[in-house]
Amino acid sequence: MACYHSDSLQIVDLSGQTIKGPSEVATGTSIRDLFALENDRIGVRGPDSVSVFDLTGKKIFTIQEKNIEAAEPVKNAVMLITKTQIEVYDAKDGKQMNIPASTFERASATRIFVNQLKDEYEILAVFADCRAELFVVNPGRNQVTSEWYREEGLARLAHVEMVDLPLSESQQLIEDEFEGAAGNIISSLIKRCVTQLGQLKRWFIRTLREMFTLSHSIKTQVNSFATLAEVLRNAGKYSHERGSLPLERDLFNLRKMIVASSLDGVVYGLDSNDGAVIWKLQLSQVVPPGALKTALGKEKIPLFVQRTTAHYQLKGQMAVVFQNAINSNGVIVLFDPITGEIIEKHQLSRPIKRVEILPFLGADHVHSLLILDDSERISFVPKLPDEIAISASPIYLMDVDPKGVLEGYKVDFIEKRLVKQWHTSLGLDSNERIVISQGKPAHEKVHSQGRVLIDRNVDYKYLNPNLVALASVDTIHQQISLFLVDSVTGQLVHTAKLLKASPPIHLVHCENWLAYAYWSDRGRRTEIGIMELYEGEEKSNKQKFDSLVPTKTPPSVVAQSYIYAQGVDAMAVSETEQGLTNKAILFALPLGGIHEVTRRFIDATRPLELTQEMREEMMIPYMPEIPVAPEDMVNYNQTVHNIRGIKTAPAGLESTSLMFAYGIDVFFTRLYPSGTFDILKDDFDHLLISVVLLGLILGSIISKRIARSNALNAAWA
Secondary structure, eight states: OEEEETTEEEEBOTTSOBOSSOSEEEOSSOOOEEEEETTTEEEEEOSSEEEEEETTSOEEEEEEOSSEEEEEEETTEEEEEESSEEEEEETTTOOBOSOOOEEOOOOOEEEEEEEEOSSOEEEEEEETTSEEEEEEEETTTTEEEEEEEEEGGGGGEEEEEEEEOOOOHHHHHHHHHHHSOOOOHHHHHHHHHHHHHHHHHHHHHHHHHHHHHHHHHHHHHOSSHHHHHHHHHTGGGGGGOTTTSOSOOOTTSOOEEEEEEETTSEEEEEETTTOOEEEEEEGGGTSOEEOEEOTTSOEEOOEEEEEOTTSTTSOOEEEEEEEETTTOOEEEEEEOTTTOOEEEEEEOSSOEEEEEEEEEEOGGGOEEEEEEETTSBEEEESOOOHHHHHHOOOOEEEEEOTTSEEEEEEEETTTTEEEEEEEEEOOOOTTEEEEEEEOOOTTOOOOOSEEEOTTSOEEEEOOOTTEEEEEEEETTTTEEEEEEEETTTOOEEEEEEEETEEEEEEEEEETTEEEEEEEETTTTEEEEEEEEEEEESSOSOSSSOOTTSOOSSOOEEEEEEEEESSOOSEEEEOOOSSSOSOOEEEEEOTTSOEEEEETTTSOTTOOSSOOHHHHHTTOOOOOSBOOOOGGGBTTTTOOOOSOOEEEEEEOSSTTOEEEEEESSSEEEEEEOTTOOTTSOOTTOOHHHHHHHHHHHHHHHHHHHHHHHHHHHHHHHO
16 A cells, blocks of 8 residues: 655565564655556656656656646556646556647646557547547547546536627627718718628628538438428527527527526626537636625625627627635736636735625716725725726615614715614514525516506505515524515514424515515425515605605515425526516526426416406416426426526516526526517418508509599590
């Protein structure tokens, strides 16, 4: 048996007696790993070398190579992986075999596994970013090839954002045409001609590419008339192969760049079109990465969209915030979300306590980050201009302690500090802790300000954007408490207690309602609750809600509960462009399904008995159980294991919402909560509508000629 300490190698037998020879051998390098070779030899891997010793401690040979990350023997060869290459050496004399080194740019390799075949070696390499890749080394052909790879780091995603792709070249030409100052007719005509020529050029190039792709498919796939018909029918699909589409926005903004950060210190850029990993950003290139911890003890590596691609003259910009794993100081990396290129790096001198994105724009259309360190001092990244800091609207923050102590602060942009506004306590028991803090989406759009009642009166919604939902758990008394707190004033708007209830608990906070799922110990089942808040028949804040202006009456709360026959791992709500479409609540199930339930089912105002007026309004009567129908599973027969979170985003179509679920697996799809009311169906009869339009045009021409002939005859009469 061989063991090592620092740079010393010791060889002993299983009885503990030293074998003949020196009991301790100085290798001259800091030993990282040991491995066994044939003929009773021992390999010693250091940071820049691999040495082979016999059982007497005699050094046979040494392989000198910089930045060796893993080494593995196989029969008569030694496989080495460095930061940039895979190399193969002869295990007898340490000479490098005549095999080209496989060059790559990946994270550091942590383990390699070698399997010898008849004429080849298979090397499975596991990298620090949880990427697994299989290489095949063929000494006879003198080549190293990569067979496949898996990004296992996607199983540990911590935060996800969906970013719009940049405008296409033709769309940019149209924007440029209408952006400048109004000119004369000639200049406008020239701009329009240039735009049309650019569009014609792109159409011609795209058509040629599709024709070449189709011809190649016909040559390689067609062997009968049936396969020819199949290829022609699917001709449009061949132009959308993986990696063939440029990274530009489509007509309805359905294709997105999914930017996700993992707890392993990697930021991924995924193409929502096919799930391909477009780019990877290794945070270990900056400093050894570590996750931040929230006040409630959850780990996160947050992402912030500072500048979208709507400003097409400028590149998009995002920020990822994490801590240095060595000294816990904060690190902020600004990068391009489309290419993954690093724009700036900011290494702070203190740990980060909290980070938020400001709602107003700074220089170059960038939303600055507000950084609060452990000394209660704030800073802005990038720096906030003085004129914006002076005229900025007041920003309020609420600090939540797990023990139920809440504090509200106002940001002083001039002095760069937080000014305490209020302090309160929820009065929790000693064994009760807050586990969830859930605010409303920052860019939420509410289309309807009220709910029309049966008597045609309007019950206005309590639309407080500063409302925060808190959930506390008392495991001793089996009780869950819900609190709705105004983060600006500290006012406790509403509270509710769920008896004989226990975790897991999940919240969805949207518009004027709060939906929550929990485990009922009394019924031994999962239950779904819903609370809706209304102001009454008169709206207090006519234009914009202001927490500092008191409402005339406290909001009324309507609550209801439902039985859910499945467990819940995560919850989310659909999001659309204008908020016109009905909301749908998404439930991630333990068995791998994602259940879409329309908000009409989870409604606190569903009546027990329907009147004639209610039937005319197509109201749904109350039923205690929410149906779980197979056709409501958005992932159909594709199981998504251990979902931890669901991210939704709007598309360019009001009927469509985009959804990305992540856990051990990742899953992306489109949702249609109210149906495809703004999309033509696949069986739409284009021929019929074309014939009708053509008939109307011909009828108008013929009618015009008949009317002219009648008028001429009448004039001569």
